[in-house]
Amino acid sequence: MRIALHSSLSFGQHGSIISATHRVSAYRNTEQRQSRAVTIVVVMTDSNHQANLTEKSEPQRYTPAELEAKWQPRWDADESLYRAEPAGSARPKYYVLEMLPYPSGQLHMGHVRNYSIGDALARYMWMRGYNVLHPMGWDAFGLPAENAALKNNTPPREWTLSNIAAMRRQMRRMGFSYDWSTEVTTCLPEYYRWNQWFFLRMFERDLVYRKQSKVNWCPQCATVLANEQVVNGCCWRHEDTLVEQRNLEQWFFRITKYADELVAGLDQLEGWPEKVRTMQRNWIGRSEGAYVDFSVADSAERITVFTTRVDTIFGATSLQLAPEHAVAKQFAAADANVGAAAAAMIEQQKIARESGDMGAAMNELEKHGVFTGRYAINPFNGEKVPVWIANYVLLDYGTGAIMSVPAHDERDFDFAKKYDLPIVPVIEPAVQSDPPAEMPFVSEDGVLINSGEFTGLSCEAAQKKMAAQAEAKNYGKATVVFRLKDWGVSRQRYWGTPIPMLHCDKDGLVPVPEDQLPVLLPEQIEITQQGGSPLGRVPSFLNTTCPKCGGPAQRETDTMDTFVDSSWYFYRYADAQNSNAAFDPAKVAYWFPIDQYIGGVEHAILHLIYSRFWTRVMRDLGLIKNSEPATRLFTQGMVIKDGSKMSKSKGNVVSPDDMIARYGADATRMYALFAAPPDRDLDWQEDGVAGISRFLSRVYRLATSPAAQRSISAGTVDLNSLQPLEQKLLRKLHQTIAKISLDFDGRWHFNTCIAAIMELVNEISSADADLDSGVVTPAVVREIFTSLTLLLAPFAPFLAAELWELFGGEGAVFRTPWPTFNPDLARDDTIEVPVQVNGKLVNVVAMPAGSSEDAIREAALADSKVQSRVAGKTVAKIIVVPGKLVNLVVK
RNA sequence: GCCCGGAUGGCGAAACUGGCAGACGCAGCGGACUUAAAAUCCGCAGACCUUAACCGGUCGUGGGAGUUCAAGUCUCCCUCCGGGCACCA
Known part of the structure; x- marks a missing residue:
């Protein structure tokens, strides 16, 4: 007979007929088990059940649903269980952070994996005696809430908050050890008011500005996207939706001011994956070079080019302008043929961009151009070079104009070949090779020739000297350009942080005074799919008074990019309840930097660059001391099923709730850790979860x-x-x-x-x-x-x-x-020593641990199998690696 | 095109600094328990050859070369898969 229930302790506390039957039926039952449940009740009513239990007890059945139902409420009730101690704790601090989720309403396996890693670490660090901060929050602004509002007629706030409640419940079911007293929800005024506060501080310091610019517009989102949010010419949220270019007045964060520091800082981030650092380096795209001004013959116009190879300037045989370049437009306007050709190039680029895989398509485009009929003058040698408009020159990198040096650049070489432009070598390889180096010779390991007074210099020396001369003679200078652009943060959406600025007819742009924060999002609003900012259609929000002149003013109706929210949320965790400030600097000073950040590699550029920028801004505002948010970063692999990433569109999604119901939370999270090392992709196999469940059940039975x-x-x-x-x-x-x-x-x-x-x-x-x-x-x-x-x-x-x-x-x-x-x-007391003959395993001999090399050699030679292999041959060499093996080289 | 990962049994994987390739788990097969099944327990399990069986042998970490007493691991070349960047001057 089997006497169920976990222990005499829980017996005494919960021992009632109702709870016993309830607990048993909470699990998937067979009728057989039901009948055993009745047996329990009989024993329970026995006043000597304690004694009976010990006498007759047998191993018990592992029923995860019972354990979860028992422990989860206890953990919920004990607020101190996962709470961090305040600064000044005698224990060393440890801040473990997992990336906060978007509250879609459903935890997915990627989350489960991410959070199982973080949770294991947090618990381990607690057990190692650390004062652990292990928080969780919600990246709660964003478009899906508006789409849901359209679809279900549910207000975004309500939809979001109920999703949060559902996901918080799932996290609790999984048993994750979060300190919920530090929970951060970015869509609540208690949080987003500090976005606004930071915005004002940044405005004061000229880190925020407004400009008319060409922007990426996603027709699906009906809003603007940052450069980082455009993937292959499409929206990062709508992979099939092509991004259009529009001209709009936008707010920008001056992230480029920190570009240099953001690159340099990567070298110190040794605890970050090399991959992420490389991706950021590429994204920021720092390159050293020089601006050189070419004057245009018979004109007051000047064309400034950017080049990283000013040392090759004596080999420049033409200038190439991007078709949209201001001077190109001027020349195009003056000549119908040129104008038509330039227009065709712009059109062609647009088509390439819309072909989906933009980078590849642009690469495929054959280089072509049109001669403008005009000439520019090389300031270094006074030579006249033709000015062309070319389809391979990018407007928004450098100056949108280049000098073409066919002898020392692949692209220029192709172009010159096509149009029969002269090719003038000005660099000779430092080491003459045989056969001679092919054209174009792009290496910087060379010496200048045909370059006037610079002839004979190394490339590196020439670059310095020529840039210095350009600066001295006022036709150029050494410079550093970046691929990184300023961060456009305006979004023409409702569900985001209102930008705290006013437009006054008299005073122009006026910041909202700090004591009027937060600028609250209006609650009652009709979401429609019309263009333009939804807030512009809410008069009570839009119309206000100018704090400067008291006259009528209109509020800014754009809201902030949600990446603003996630740029600093982890600082708020250190002091989440603070209603007077974003946080208390002393508390942040204690917890920061984050000791371990864990999340998906998909955030390698977006979130992780923005966060590093924001951290530096806060440092320069005097709020924090650290320059980097996190010392260590870990990026876990994807969760794969049937060969592809789990996604709704593939229909291969496995629900964590399902797994919990079938195998329990412990087995689900343990499988997420067991099936592969955490940095690799993980193949979800349900049979594997069942295996873990069986293992846990064996543990329980033994115990x-x-x-x-x-x-x-x-x-x-x-x-x-x-x-x-x-x-x-x-x-x-x-x-x-x-x-x-x-x-x-x-x-x-x-x-x-x-x-x-x-x-x-x-x-x-x-x-x-x-x-x-x-x-x-x-x-x-x-x-x-x-x-x-x-x-x-x-x-x-x-x-x-x-x-x-x-x-x-x-x-x-x-x-x-x-x-x-x-x-x-x-320590093992005997060790097994494999014995090889000519590298092939022959036998394994057992030796007492710590045996001498001689003893091991003797034993190996004495082994009968070894003897039969060696018989009649010469042992040329014996290699004994203590603790590893013996190898006899035999001839 | 460039950069970064990866490729090991039927499957997920292990082997951390060169030293017994395949730990652990899944699926599979055989057995015990059972009227039976499930559950559980015990055992077998890289491929091939040889044998009645044991024994024994050969091959084997995407492919090819190399270094070494010894290579999944190091070097060079190549193939395929995944990811990132992509006319960045």
């Missing part, structure tokens, strides 16, 4: 076995009188402790950590009979099970909490010190 239960009151282990089997078990235990500790502190291969725990459990399992018979003393049994529980705690918190209670552990298992590794116990 509730009679032998384990009898050990609960046992004393401490006497290390001086251990039996061989006890030694063996403790050895495995301590080897496991060592492995997992090492991994948490290092490479984070949680898949092998969990495999190691499985090996330990397999070993306990095969000693089952000896545990039961008493060959293994209760003290050792208890030691093994309590340590196993602690090792499981970061990965399977529900089961760990239950077992901890079962074994009479004090307090929360997550605040119990991590088991200490004892090298003496972990």
Whole structure:
């Protein structure tokens, strides 16, 4: 007969017929189990049930739904459980952060993976004695709320907040250890007012400005996108929607002011993946070069070119302008043929851009151009060079004009070949090769020729000297240009932070006075799909008074890009309740920088560059000391199913709720860590989750076995009188402790950590009979099970909490010190030495640990299998690698 | 085109500094328990050859070359897959 229920303790607290039957039926039942539930009730009414339980107890069934139903409310009720201690705590601080989700209403497996990694780390660090800050929040502004409003007629705020509630519930079900007292919700005025506050501070410092500019417009979103949000010519949210170019008055953050520092800072970010640093470096695109002014013959006009190879300027045989360049337009207007050709190029580029894969399409375009009929004068040698308009010159990089040096640039070479322009070599390879270097010779490892007074200089020296001369003679200067553009933050949308600016007829642009913050989003608003900012159609919002003149004024109706919200949210976690400031600098100084940030690599440029920029702005405002938000960054791999990334469109989405219902939260999160190392893509196989569930069930069964239960009151282990089997078990235990500790502190291969725990459990399992018979003393049994529980705690918190209670552990298992590794116990007393002959394995000989090289050599030679291999041949060499192997080289 | 990952059994993977390739798990097969099934437990499991069976042998980490007593791991060349950048002057 089976007497169910987890332990006598929970019995006493919850022992009623109703709760017992309820708990059993909470799980998927067979009728058989139902009938066993009735048996429980009978035992429960027995006043001596405690004694009966101990006498008759048998291993119990692992029912994750019961454990979750028991522990989740307890954890929810105990607010101190995951709360960080304030600054000044005696413990060292550790800030572990996972990227906050957009509250779509459904947690997906990517979240589960991300948060399972962070949660394991947070729990481990608590157990290692750190003061851990482990917060969570919601990136709650954004377009989907408006789309939902259109579709379901639900106000964005209501829709968002109910999604948040649903996802918070899912996170709690998963057992994630967040300190909810620091929760941040970016769509609430308590948060976004500080966006506005920062905006005003930045406006004061000229870090915000407004300009008319060509912008990316997504017709689906009916709003503007930042450059970073355009992917292959399409909107980052609507992969099939081509982005249009429009001219609009927009607000910009002057991120380029920090471009240099943002690149330089990457070198110090050793805790960030090289991949992310490279992506950011490419994105910012810093390049050193020079501006050179060419005057136009028979005109007052000047054309400034940007070049990184001013040393090749004596080889410039033409200038090339982007078709949209101001001077190009002028020349085009003066000549119908030129005008038509330029217009055709612009049209062609537009088509290429719209072909979807813009970069590739633009690359494919054959280089062509048109001669404008005009000439420019090279200031270095006074030579006249023809001015062309060319389709391969980009308007928005450098100056939109280049000098063409066919001898030393691939593209210019192609172009010159096509149009028969002269090709004048001005650099000679430093080392003459045979056959001679092909044209174009693009390397900078060379010496100048045909370059007047500069002839004979190295490229590097010439670049410096020529830039200096250009500056001295006032026709150019050394410069650094960036690919990075200022961050356009205006969005013509409703569900975002209102930009705190006014337009007054008399005073022009006027910032909203600080004491009038927050500028609240109006609640009652009709969402329509008309163009323009929705807020412009709300008179009560739009019309206000100018704080300067008291006259009528209109509010700015654009809202901020939601990447503003996520640029600094993690600072707010340090002081989330503060209603007087964005945060208390002292609190932030304590917690920052973030010790470990964890999230998807898809944010490598957008969010992570903006955050680094914002951090520097706050530093320069004197609010914080750190220049970088996070010391270490970890980017986890994607969750794949059936060969492709989980997505609604592929129809291969697995719902976490489903997994929890079938296998429990512990098995779900543990599988997310077990199936692959966290930085690699993970293949979701439901059978694998079932496997983890079976494993946890075996652990539970072993821990509730009679032998384990009898050990609960046992004393401490006497290390001086251990039996061989006890030694063996403790050895495995301590080897496991060592492995997992090492991994948490290092490479984070949680898949092998969990495999190691499985090996330990397999070993306990095969000693089952000896545990039961008493060959293994209760003290050792208890030691093994309590340590196993602690090792499981970061990965399977529900089961760990239950077992901890079962074994009479004090307090929360997550605040119990991590088991200490004892090298003496972990040491093997015999080692197996593989013996190879000519590199092929012949046999494995067992040797006492610490055997001398000589002893190992002797044993290897004495081995019969080895002897038969060696017989009749000469042993030329014997390689003994202590602790590894023996290799006999035989001829 | 350039940069960064990756390729190991039927599948997910392991092997951290060159030292027993395939730990751990999934799926599979055989057995025990059961009237039966499920669950559980025990065992087998890279491929091929050989054998009645054991024994034994050969090959094997995308392909090819190399360094080494020894290569999944290091070097060079190539193929394929994934990601990023892409006329950036």
